[in-house]
Structures are given as structure tokens and as C-alpha cells.
Amino acid sequence: MSKPKILIVDDEESIRTQMRWALSADYEVLQASNRAEALSTMAMEEPSVVLLDLGLPPHTDSSVEGFAALSEIRSRWPITRVIVVTGNDEHDTALDAVSRGAHDFFAKPVEIADLEVLLRRNLQMVELERENLRLRKEIEEREGTEGRILGTSRPMVELMAMVDKVAHSEAPVLITGESGTGKELIARALHERSARARGPFVAINCGAIPENLLESELFGHEKGAFTGAHALNKGKVEYADGGTLLLDEIGEMPLHLQVKLLRFLQERTIERVGGHNLIEVDVRVVSATNIDLHEAILAKTFREDLFFRLNTVQLHLPPLRERSNDAALIANTVVQRYNGQHGTKITLTNEAFDAISAYEWPGNVRELLNRLNRALIVAGGERITPADLELAGRDQAPTIFDLRTARERVERAVIIKALEKNGGNISRAAVDLGTSRPTLHHLLNKYEITAREYTRA
Structure with a gap:
């Protein structure tokens, strides 16, 4: 041992x-x-x-x-x-x-x-x-991602339909969305529904590893490649051979490694740090980011040619505040699963459901799960209240909801005005609005606006 x-x-x-x-x-x-x-x-x-x-x-x-x-x-x-x-x-x-x-x-x-x-x-x-x-991993593997991606809102239904279509392709996929929305779960769903499902799913967070170690983590290293490299070490790319590689927080990858990643995507071969042999690797690459890569390209912190390689298909994961009723659904499901695993009969009060629905959830699903898990552990009785979720005293919730609704109405009206001005041309409307074309496409879907309705005859 x-x-x-x-x-x-x-x-x-x-x-x-x-x-x-x-x-x-x-x-x-x-x-x-x-x-x-x-x-x-x-x-x-x-x-x-x-x-x-x-x-x-x-x-x-x-x-x-x-x-x-x-x-x-x-x-x-x-x-x-x-x-x-x-x-x-x-x-x-x-x-x-x-x-x-x-x-x-x-x-x-x-x-x-x-x-x-x-x-x-x-x-x-x-x-x-x-x-x-x-x-926890055993439970998750039994349930699969089907049981963990929750949502009946229109954005989530449309997203999962797109996941079904894209899963059977080998094309690179870029998943965008705010931090905490569940981008890795979507990547796993793509993997589990693909022909590579029996192969490995390997994830690496490009923003969590120091720059001087990231190349070795990705591509591996030979023995003696640097101080402390006492043995040959395979990288994440090799471990993903035959399966799917998720490059999380891809926007944080240093420029010199972006070049090496681009070469791998083009040639499907890698070279370990300190090595000279080309190694063929068969992986599907999925990347994820919570930043606007178009802005990163303009700031010269992200390569445009790499963006086009990674962005063959883009899936946008909406924030929880834009998924009506999904927060309450997720909360109820988590509590019921907890009851099933622990033999308890804990319920959420009506006030707790109201507080969950009214709250903006800036940390998205991750924040919701953290608050729920804490409440399930520390709640004294069989009922979870807003106080247990640390959402008590938020009497301003209706005002927040009204302000949000007003803001969304104004945003929708401004988008329509830009489309009318530009004859339904999305690219020109995006320029006028000071946003990127993909972001405008996302907003059009969110507000159910059809650009061609504003095309000039």
C-alpha cells in the first residue's frame, strides 16, 4: 500500500x-x-x-x-x-x-x-x-447529465435540442455563458450523447493553472524536461484520446499556448514538452468561456484564427435570471433528491419558493446549489425558509422584478429601433448598439425578435 x-x-x-x-x-x-x-x-x-x-x-x-x-x-x-x-x-x-x-x-x-x-x-x-x-460521482454517473441539467424554460429547451443535434457531429463547439451557469454539464451532455460516449471525458481549466505549468498539463512532458520532471507525464490531450476534451476558461489561455493549440487542432498531433516525437491524438475539442472572445480579439489577448477554429458551433447557456421558473424547479428537485438519499422529509416553504423566484442569482446555478446545500445541512426543522437560504429581508424583490422587466422592455425596444434603422441587417445593428454579432443574436432569441421582419422591401 x-x-x-x-x-x-x-x-x-x-x-x-x-x-x-x-x-x-x-x-x-x-x-x-x-x-x-x-x-x-x-x-x-x-x-x-x-x-x-x-x-x-x-x-x-x-x-x-x-x-x-x-x-x-x-x-x-x-x-x-x-x-x-x-x-x-x-x-x-x-x-x-x-x-x-x-x-x-x-x-x-x-x-x-x-x-x-x-x-x-x-x-x-x-x-x-x-x-x-x-x-457523489457514482450517483452522478448513474443519473447521467440528463438528471442534472434541469430547466423547462424556453431557452433551456432550445439549448438541449441544439445539444442533441450537435452531439453527433465531430465539429468543435464553443460554449458561452456566465460563471456558474453549468457549462461543463453541457459539455458532458455533448460527450454522453456522441459516438465518443464510451471514451474519456477530460476537462482542464485554463484559468486555474499557472502559465508556466499549463503547457505541461495540456501536452505532457518528457522525463527531465524541466526541474522537477522526474518521469514522463502524459497531458490532458493524450488522456482524452478517443473521447472529448473540454478546455474551460479558454479565454484565459496565454497567447503562446494558443499557437500550439491551433497547431494541434489543424494537424491532430502534439509534442510533449522536452520531446521531439509527434504523437497522433484523436479527440473532439469543446471549449467554454465566460468572457466575450470578440472583445478579447480586439484587445489582442485572443487569436482570431483560433476563435474561428473553436467556434464552428456555438452554444449559449443563459443566466438563471433569464430562465423563468427554472430556479424554483432546480431547488425543488435538489431537495427531493436529498430526501431520497437521506430518508428525510424536508420541504421548501411557499415563502422560500417566492424568494428563490424573485432573486437575481448573480452566481447562477452554482450559487443556488451552494445556498440549498448549506440550508439542507444547517436547517433545524423539516421546512426550509428564506432565512435558511439567506434570502430573508428581501422585501424589495417585487421592485427588483419590476425594474428588471422595465429594463428588458427598454432593451427590446432599442434593439427593434436599431433593426428598423438598418433594414434588419444584424451586423450593422450590432455596430450601432455597440455589441458583438453573437451577443445580438442571443438577445434576438431572448426577446423573440425576428430580424427579417425589419428587412426593407
Whole structure:
């Protein structure tokens, strides 16, 4: 049985050596002396626990670098447990670290017996988290995406009909939509309904991986390609061979990697970092973004030729505020599933349904699910109220709804006026409105406006 991996991040070699010597019998001990080394090791090894000294270079006399490392580790590896190391007189700093996401702390000088207690406790929590994820994945695989994409609103019905049509094609698909709308679920639905359904579905978030590691994560690396590359490592593209690759947050990809991605899309071959052999890979590429790539092209942060390669088919996922009644449907379904799994009889009150329907949901479906999951855990009784969802005291909801309705009426009228002025020409109307053509197409669908009705005879 393999040993649990722990990572020691400390700029003092003597401390790293002491802890490695004391812990190596029970753990695979990894080491890093600064934030960059720590993140590189995290990406390659994914240890269960990190022992993080907050006084890292180049700011060893403060916690700035340590807090930055803590933030990145918690953001990118949420299951990994972080135990911070502080001086004896830095109790407030330790508490600050816990408030920022650290799971535990201990003070120097290191008492190995105390440290081993902390490690065992945190490793148990990691195993519980992994087991929960495994069970959740089993449930999701049994249900498939069919059971997780919820919505009876017109935009969602039309979107899923389009997913059915596009799934059987090999064409690249670009999924657009605000953060939290469920773009990865749509990508999975495309995969599960395609001829590649028996192959792998591999997702990579281009915005969550440091620029210096992203190329290796995508295309892999050969042994010795760079410091810390102790073995050959396949990238996400290779792992997706025979299946579907989702490039999430594609708009965050650095320009030099966009060139390499474009070459792969054209030639269907890759070259690992530090390698010289061309490797043929058969994948369908789906990308997703929450930014306007047309604006990114104008800002010269995204290549136009890559955009055209990725945007053969575009699917737009509307925000939850534009999907009438879907929020209440999702909420009710989540609660019923929870009851089925836990043998409970929890219900949403009428006031809770009203609050859910009235709220704007700036964080979209992700925010709704987070509020519901929290309410299901902490609600004392069998009824979830607006207060349990932290939506209480929003008596202004009808006003918000009225303002939104008024805003939408004005927006619709302005679009119609632009179409009338330009004889139904969408491109010219988009220029007048100061928006992109795809965005205007989305608004036309939203407001059920047919451009050809304004074509001049």
C-alpha cells in the first residue's frame, strides 16, 4: 500500500530535513522551498496534506508570500489539507491563516509527536472528502447529465435540442455563458450523447493553472524536461484520446499556448514538452468561456484564427435570471433528491419558493446549489425558509422584478429601433448598439425578435 503524500513548504533546509527524517517512515515526504516550487509539486504530485511555513521568500519577514501560496492551494486543490507553520509569538497570524482557509496550525520549534497527531487527523478528513466525492460521482454517473441539467424554460429547451443535434457531429463547439451557469454539464451532455460516449471525458481549466505549468498539463512532458520532471507525464490531450476534451476558461489561455493549440487542432498531433516525437491524438475539442472572445480579439489577448477554429458551433447557456421558473424547479428537485438519499422529509416553504423566484442569482446555478446545500445541512426543522437560504429581508424583490422587466422592455425596444434603422441587417445593428454579432443574436432569441421582419422591401 502506498504511503500518503505530504508536502513540506519551508525555506529553511534544516527544518525540511528534520521533518523528512522524522516522518518518512509513514509518509512520502515532498519538499519545496518557495511558492513556485510548492505549486509545481502540487500540480505533479497532488499531496494529501501541505505543511506550509508562512514566511516564504522573497518576503521571509512577513506572511505575504505564505498567504498567497495558501490561497492558490485552497483554490486549485480544495481537498488538500493545509497546516500552517508559525512562530511562537504569531498566534494572531495563525488565526488569520485559518480564516483564509488553512485547516490547522502549529508553532515552531516543531514537536514531531504533536505534528503526527495533526497529520493523522487531517489525513482522515482527506479520506472522508475523497469518499464523499467518489459516492457523489457514482450517483452522478448513474443519473447521467440528463438528471442534472434541469430547466423547462424556453431557452433551456432550445439549448438541449441544439445539444442533441450537435452531439453527433465531430465539429468543435464553443460554449458561452456566465460563471456558474453549468457549462461543463453541457459539455458532458455533448460527450454522453456522441459516438465518443464510451471514451474519456477530460476537462482542464485554463484559468486555474499557472502559465508556466499549463503547457505541461495540456501536452505532457518528457522525463527531465524541466526541474522537477522526474518521469514522463502524459497531458490532458493524450488522456482524452478517443473521447472529448473540454478546455474551460479558454479565454484565459496565454497567447503562446494558443499557437500550439491551433497547431494541434489543424494537424491532430502534439509534442510533449522536452520531446521531439509527434504523437497522433484523436479527440473532439469543446471549449467554454465566460468572457466575450470578440472583445478579447480586439484587445489582442485572443487569436482570431483560433476563435474561428473553436467556434464552428456555438452554444449559449443563459443566466438563471433569464430562465423563468427554472430556479424554483432546480431547488425543488435538489431537495427531493436529498430526501431520497437521506430518508428525510424536508420541504421548501411557499415563502422560500417566492424568494428563490424573485432573486437575481448573480452566481447562477452554482450559487443556488451552494445556498440549498448549506440550508439542507444547517436547517433545524423539516421546512426550509428564506432565512435558511439567506434570502430573508428581501422585501424589495417585487421592485427588483419590476425594474428588471422595465429594463428588458427598454432593451427590446432599442434593439427593434436599431433593426428598423438598418433594414434588419444584424451586423450593422450590432455596430450601432455597440455589441458583438453573437451577443445580438442571443438577445434576438431572448426577446423573440425576428430580424427579417425589419428587412426593407
